[in-house]
Amino acid sequence: MYRYDEFDERFVRERVAQFRGQVERRLDGSLSEDEFKPLRLKNGLYLQLHAYMLRIAVPYGTLNSAQLRMLAHIAETYDKGYGHFTTRQNLQFNWPKLKDVPTILELLADVEMHCIQTSGNCIRNVTSDQFAGVARDEVEDPRPTAELIRQWSSLHPEFVWLPRKFKIAVTGAEHDRAAIMVHDIGLKLKRNDQGAVGYEVIVGGGLGRTPMIGKVVREFLPKDELLAYLEAVMRVYNSEGRRDNKFKARVKILVHETGEEEFRARVEEEYAKLDGPTINAPEEEVERIAAYFAAPTYEALPDVSQVLDQARAIDPELDRFVEQNSFEHKQPGYIALTIALKEIGAVPGDMSADQMRAFADIAEKYSFDEFRVTHSQNLVLPHVKKDDLPAVHAALKAAGLASANAGLITDIIACPGLDYCALATAKSIPIAQAIAKTFADQERQKAIGELPIKISGCINACGHHHVGAIGILGLEKGGRENYQITVGGDATEHAALGERLGPGIDAEDVPAAIEAIVETYLAEKQGSESFIETVRRTGPEPFKTGFTAFIESRAVESEAAE
Amino acid sequence: MAKDHRAGSKVRGEKLPAILMASHLLEGDTVFKTDAGWTRDPSAAKIAHDAETAAAMEAEGKAAAAANLVIDPYLVPVDLTDGGLPVAKHFRDVMRQKGPSIHPDMGKQAEFPPLR
Ligand code: HEM
Ligand code: SF4
Numbered sequence: 001m002y003r004y005d006e007f008d009e010r011f012v013r014e015r016v017a018q019f020r021g022q023v024e025r026r027l028d029g030s031l032s033e034d035e036f037k038p039l040r041l042k043n044g045l046y047l048q049l050h051a052y053m054l055r056i057a058v059p060y061g062t063l064n065s066a067q068l069r070m071l072a073h074i075a076e077t078y079d080k081g082y083g084h085f086t087t088r089q090n091l092q093f094n095w096p097k098l099k100d101v102p103t104i105l106e107l108l109a110d111v112e113m114h115c116i117q118t119s120g121n122c123i124r125n126v127t128s129d130q131f132a133g134v135a136r137d138e139v140e141d142p143r144p145t146a147e148l149i150r151q152w153s154s155l156h157p158e159f160v161w162l163p164r165k166f167k168i169a170v171t172g173a174e175h176d177r178a179a180i181m182v183h184d185i186g187l188k189l190k191r192n193d194q195g196a197v198g199y200e201v202i203v204g205g206g207l208g209r210t211p212m213i214g215k216v217v218r219e220f221l222p223k224d225e226l227l228a229y230l231e232a233v234m235r236v237y238n239s240e241g242r243r244d245n246k247f248k249a250r251v252k253i254l255v256h257e258t259g260e261e262e263f264r265a266r267v268e269e270e271y272a273k274l275d276g277p278t279i280n281a282p283e284e285e286v287e288r289i290a291a292y293f294a295a296p297t298y299e300a301l302p303d304v305s306q307v308l309d310q311a312r313a314i315d316p317e318l319d320r321f322v323e324q325n326s327f328e329h330k331q332p333g334y335i336a337l338t339i340a341l342k343e344i345g346a347v348p349g350d351m352s353a354d355q356m357r358a359f360a361d362i363a364e365k366y367s368f369d370e371f372r373v374t375h376s377q378n379l380v381l382p383h384v385k386k387d388d389l390p391a392v393h394a395a396l397k398a399a400g401l402a403s404a405n406a407g408l409i410t411d412i413i414a415c416p417g418l419d420y421c422a423l424a425t426a427k428s429i430p431i432a433q434a435i436a437k438t439f440a441d442q443e444r445q446k447a448i449g450e451l452p453i454k455i456s457g458c459i460n461a462c463g464h465h466h467v468g469a470i471g472i473l474g475l476e477k478g479g480r481e482n483y484q485i486t487v488g489g490d491a492t493e494h495a496a497l498g499e500r501l502g503p504g505i506d507a508e509d510v511p512a513a514i515e516a517i518v519e520t521y522l523a524e525k526q527g528s529e530s531f532i533e534t535v536r537r538t539g540p541e542p543f544k545t546g547f548t549a550f551i552e553s554r555a556v557e558s559e560a561a562e
Numbered sequence: 563m564a565k566d567h568r569a570g571s572k573v574r575g576e577k578l579p580a581i582l583m584a585s586h587l588l589e590g591d592t593v594f595k596t597d598a599g600w601t602r603d604p605s606a607a608k609i610a611h612d613a614e615t616a617a618a619m620e621a622e623g624k625a626a627a628a629a630n631l632v633i634d635p636y637l638v639p640v641d642l643t644d645g646g647l648p649v650a651k652h653f654r655d656v657m658r659q660k661g662p663s664i665h666p667d668m669g670k671q672a673e674f675p676p677l678r
Contacts, residue, residue, distance in 0.1 A: 026587075026630070027587075027588070027630075029629070029630045032628075032630070033587075033627070033630075033633050033634075047585055047590060047633060047634075048590075049592070049654075049657055049658050050590075050591065050592060050658065050661055050662065050669050051589070051590040051591060052590035080668055095590075095668075096590075097588060097589050097590065098587065098588055098589070098590060099588055347664055418653070418654060418657055419657070419662040419663055419664050419665075420662060424654075427663065429664050430663060430664060433664070476572065479573075479574070479652065479653075480653075481653065
């Protein structure tokens with residue numbers, strides 16, 4: 001894991017001291033809210049419906065047990081005893097008081113954490129594959145790249161006031177788990193025909209009110225040219241991105257309005273003007289960073305674990321958990337384990353301070369003191385010995401963290417929505433809870449198989465609804481909450497935006513509508529097709545038909561009731 | 563700078579009676595205007611029944627924001643319960659009067675009696 005050097009340490013401490021001064025000036029009245037707001041947003045502090053909200057950066061989703069214990073301490077001392085993991089692999093506290101925030105930042109700095117780059121029109125916290133360094137389909141670990149970009153972007157004077165926020169995601173794997181096609185820049189580590197490692201560079205993806213799939217701007221960028229090329233992209237965006245209209249300010253709009261070809265040409269033109277060697281990181285620095293992400297010292301183990309096989313044979317719950325939540329590790333005898341923060345009826349992504357402490361102990365003891373946050377609001381223990389799985393499962397179960405539904409229909413992404421968010425037009429979390437309850441039966445979930453549902457409480461799309469196999473968007477219509485449903489969205493290498501099935505419906509009708517959509521899938525499904533594979537083959541038409549029939553049946557029912 | 567707030571009530575139509583709602587600077591908590599100052603108790607909010615009172619409250623809210631006591635004060639149209647207590651007309655404002663629907667143990671609903 002990356003550790004701060006003196007430079008990082010000093011930078012973070014200075015920022016804390018600076019913010020402490022700003023809060024003091026706000027409290028004594030020398031800063032007005034209009035003056036203070038941009039400053040607090042630069043430090044991840046928002047104002048929501050009931051309280052302030054503090055967003056803490058988790059660079060590329062990697063944490064250790066000491067950090068999680070500190071988060072538990074902060075949750076208990078300065079908040080209401082829990083935290084919320086988000087789709088950007090960050091953590092949010094929903095109830096901090098303004099006067100406590102400088103102290104919270106101080107405590108975070110003690111464990112090498114901060115809230116910088118979690119808000120505002122800067123390059124935001126870089127996200128990555130939760131199975132980085134673990135996956136068998138990986139060309140190279142994406143975390144050193146993510147860390148390099150973090151260091152370059154944190155301090156880059158040219159890019160602190162961009163036209164709009166800027167989000168970068170990196171993957172090193174064949175299968176995209178980092179949603180790189182829907183980020184401002186997506187990077188994919190790959191090999192060219194000569195076997196050299198480099199990046200495919202995708203620009204102009206994004207969600208929000210104008211969702212777009214990114215365009216490949218460079219098929220292959222040699223690895224050591226990364227920062228200079230990124231700088232060229234940022235320069236074109238910084239000078240040509242629109243600052244007159246916030247809704248048209250993201251780079252996706254610039255790419256769209258300029259045209260893919262022309263945008264590519266402008267980037268290359270800018271790139272030709274830059275002096276690469278003065279911008280690109282020196283090789284020693286790249287190696288220094290990479291060394292932090294060296295694989296832990298694994299034991300040499302057989303790939304099959306007798307201990308685990310025997311335990312699974314007599315414990316169906318363990319068996320089901322391992323079947324559903326484990327991910328193949330490149331090291332024989334090890335496994336990566338997804339911890340779904342999605343118990344039926346729970347708030348997606350929420351974790352109590354007690355659970356944090358229990359989980360910190362588990363990560364320390366069984367996973368080389370490391371864990372990951374996923375963009376599906378789940379956690380991952382990246383390196384668990386198969387022999388240890390029965391003990392890990394027992395410990396997770398005792399902490400209420402052994403939900404065997406990773407990737408299934410009840411593993412739902414939901415943004416905070418109207419329960420917290422000041423921008424929301426409708427609730428989001430209660431919809432996720434109602435759907436999870438409807439599909440609580442384990443056998444039923446298993447029969448339906450992989451089905452990512454994603455819910456947002458307004459068009460900003462923090463819950464990624466555009467790229468949910470089923471997407472749900474909460475809006476306000478005629479003074480009531482109203483939900484639009486889409487199918488066919490996909491955040492992977494097959495990136496696609498979902499298509500709307502019909503008119504919006506009431507909150508109470510959403511679970512039954514999802515059931516109708518699932519019925520259509522089960523009727524249309526061929527062989528072992530997953531939901532999204534079926535939609536890809538059939539298109540949305542059969543789902544629209546099923547949905548229309550559902551709406552008509554509802555109308556008849558409500559007439560009968562009147 | 564990115565907007566992190568949709569201030570103001572979203573009610574269309576009848577704007578009275580109304581209460582005045584804001585966020586407390588220090589706590590971030592929702593507060594309501596009273597005759598004497600501000601309260602955290604939704605049932606103690608002062609109710610404006612006429613446009614003059616509402617305008618006066620709004621002006622006091624602006625002054626309190628300028629004095630760095632509260633943030634984003636705005637008038638919230640309400641219906642009155644049988645007991646004469648103000649319940650916001652819009653579901654977003656109701657959420658602020660109560661607290662998160664998913665955590666009945668948090669926010670105003672956990673501390674104060676319901677508006678009846
Ligand atoms: C106070 C809370 C929040 C505010 C004010 C907020 C604001 C916004 C806004 C305005 C956008 C649209 C940006 C654009 O299209 O230019 C957006 C997008 C997004 N936000 Fe949030 N958000 C909040 C909470 C969250 C949370 C909790 C998450 C993670 C669960 C999140 C993750 C995202 C993501 C992934 C997107 C869409 C990707 C994109 O930027 O295109 N946000 N947010
Ligand atoms: S999608 Fe809308 S409601 Fe949900 S967190 Fe983002 S801004 Fe808030």
